[in-house]
Amino acid sequence: MEKNKFIETLKPRIKELKFSLYLLNRNWLTKVSFYIAILLFLLAIFSQVISPFPGHIMDEANVSQKLLPPTSVNFYGTDELGRDIFSRVLYGTRVSLTTAILSVGLALLIGVPLGAIAGTLGGWIDEVIMRITDIFLSFPPLLLAIALVSILGPGLENAMIAIALSWWPWYTRLVRGQAISMKERKFVQAAEAIGTPTWKIIFKHIVPNTISPVIVQASMDMGGVILTVASLSFLGLGAQPPIPEWGLMISTSRNYFPDAWWYSIFPGLAIFITVLVFNLLGDGLREILDPKTRKN
């Protein structure tokens, strides 16, 4: 009987899901980007299985085959060590998506609680937190990330940390604004009147209600973060060889340009498509999660 009840309670959830899909399906661009995003995640997960030359992903060299143009064997051609660029670009999806998710995740972990605390408590705490974010926001994010990586030392992990550290203030601002408007809601006052502890009000009442715009912002930022990771790697501050990171691949390919055009074009296209897809996806999610901006 308990089980039946559980299914019964699921029904409205299913209806909501259907409504979300309906909103998603209304815009073909969002729909396409949604499916491409799913495809990208699948490719990232199974890249090692799919890739025709899994050994080429890292440093298995085959110098006799170097810098071959695209053929039916090497779809995207080969690089200066004779490695299959298709396999490497494919694996690059995993590298970029993982770094992007982890960086954004870390930035959220710092930014959301700080924003919620600042917005809810107000007063001098708000003042201090917001002035710190102002300081962070007064550097161009890429420059700040470069500076931070130079302090921490080059490498993918450090690049992630640096990106998170230069990205969190945006979430703090966003969440603070939301928290201020949520704080005035009666359910927060009701919780206060009951005697709910402040930390519980912040994290159980306010944060869950600020999360929709944060998800939208985060999915839009995924594109930006992938670009930043690529830029850092391009400058030699992010991923280190032999990791098949797209920015790093483009950076190396410069030496063989324009003869080996395929070497830079395919990683570049991968970056372009991924970033575009996440931007479109962000707009789509906004449509679903934010009724105010919804088109009729």
Place this chain on the structure above:
Amino acid sequence: MIDLAYFEIKDLKVNHNTFEGKRTVLDISVLAIEKGKTYGIVGESGTGKTVLALTILGLLQCPPGEIVSGEILLDKDNLLTKSKRELEKCIRGKKISMIFQDPMSTLNPVYTVGQQMTQVLKQNKNLTEKEAKIEALNMIQTVKLADPEDIYKKYPHQLSGGQRQRIIIALALACGAEFLIADEPTRNLDVTIQASILKLLKELQESFGVTVLFIANNLSLVSVFCDDIGILYDGRIIEQGPVREILDNPKEAYTKLLIKSVKKQDEISIKSKIEEEVLLDVVNLKKYFPIGEGFMSKPKAYVKAVDDVSLKIKKGEVLGIVGESGCGKSTLVNTILHLYNSTSGEVILDGQNIYSLNKKESREMRKKIQIVFQDPFWSLNPRWLIKDIIAEPISVHEKIESAELLNRVFELLEMVGIDKDAAYKYPHEFSGGQRQRIAIARALAVNPDLVVLDEPTSSIDVFSQTQILNLLADLKEKFKLTNILISHDLGVVQKMADNIAIMYLGKVVEYGNSDQIFKEPLHPYTKALFNSIPTLEINSVKELVTIEGNVPSAINPPDGCRFHTRCPKVMDRCKIDIPEVITLSGGHQVSCLLYGSESNV
């Protein structure tokens, strides 16, 4: 009679396309208004009132809207067959105008009143700049605003709500529209301002010979203003006819309910078993909000939201607090709930001053006072399941196993008449009335002594209103509760309250039992307030009493008696002397210099 109709709707059907399919939002078979008459549409939110207004103006968003069939005739001219351009050039503004409910968003905040008015006049009447200005000033004078030159130069935010609405009326009439749609024109205004706007609108309607379609959710408001009314329910006009006919002889059950919900009670009596013991004692309570306070800088001024209020509430009593918006009633309650700290004064609950308790005692105290808010949508966290919402107060105060907690939740739900299955749903899956029941269940979860009801029925439909009031009365009996009831709905106060406090600008101006307050109000403000609220007994707008002027700012309240700037019986003394609280026979208290010790009544 139909031949005389100036405005007519025939077999209008409007659909709304949603992802679940088509829904008929409007289905009106006939609606006719004679020239120069006023027709009122009464309906609750969601019944299609605004859709109707937008359809007439050709402003309905299509899609999702879809006009399936029908005719809208203005002077025998079908509006639905007109092109967008025709509507813009010849109809909107020139023949039909609309007054929206929110004057702030209707006026453009970046232009002055004058700029906006002349622009409209130039566009629609082909006037030169100079002619338009003269015409605009003329119109400002017509809507009875003092000093038109001054108003002309002001931006919308510099005007009060009532002044803004007057400008909107001027704009609507400026280009000679003969048909006016007023969509809840007084919704966001104070009752005393509402009366004066209604009077103005009626006067202009008669002198300009305008035909009016008046839309509102308040039956008494419409019945006072209009010649004919139509009751809109679920997109259909279920009953229509002359106002008196409908009021005296309603046919539909819904209409009867609607009338019953706003009708004044004949019998006023003490309803509760009041004990002698005082439960809550508010002593000289003040709550000032600092403004212009910055980081390390002192505030420039204070909003004196609650200024020296003293009240006693005995066990088992229902105290009604009545006043216009901004009079400080919500601040008073929030301060009593200790959501705000007081600026000075004491609130003594059960012998303890709530502001001098330590953290632990303070949390214990919170169990004793609970609140039910006005707006049942935002009073429940939209991201929480109902079971968690109701369990929250219990789990804050007690360590209790989850199975037992769930049982308690089920009991509470059953008590307020909600099915157990609700526990696993989210607030948005319920109607306003059901959500209010859930809010009541949460308030009662920790067995409080005092429950504050902040306009408990004003945002829910009439069907639920009566049920909620009955539920509250039952629970009060069952749990021996004491209530503070805040409301601007005098009907509700009359039904529920034993004693009533009337507030104006942060002060209690009159206090007494409901018999005293309703049958022999003393303070000029109380009298004016009661007589400015439209009721079913009033036949015309002219019978409403208006209070001149605007509510003064609580930052710089007037010296002496705070009401002296608007009081019809103002004396010279009122501007200097602060009136003391005078207790008359039967505990009736009033603070007004008319009832000083020398001139006893």
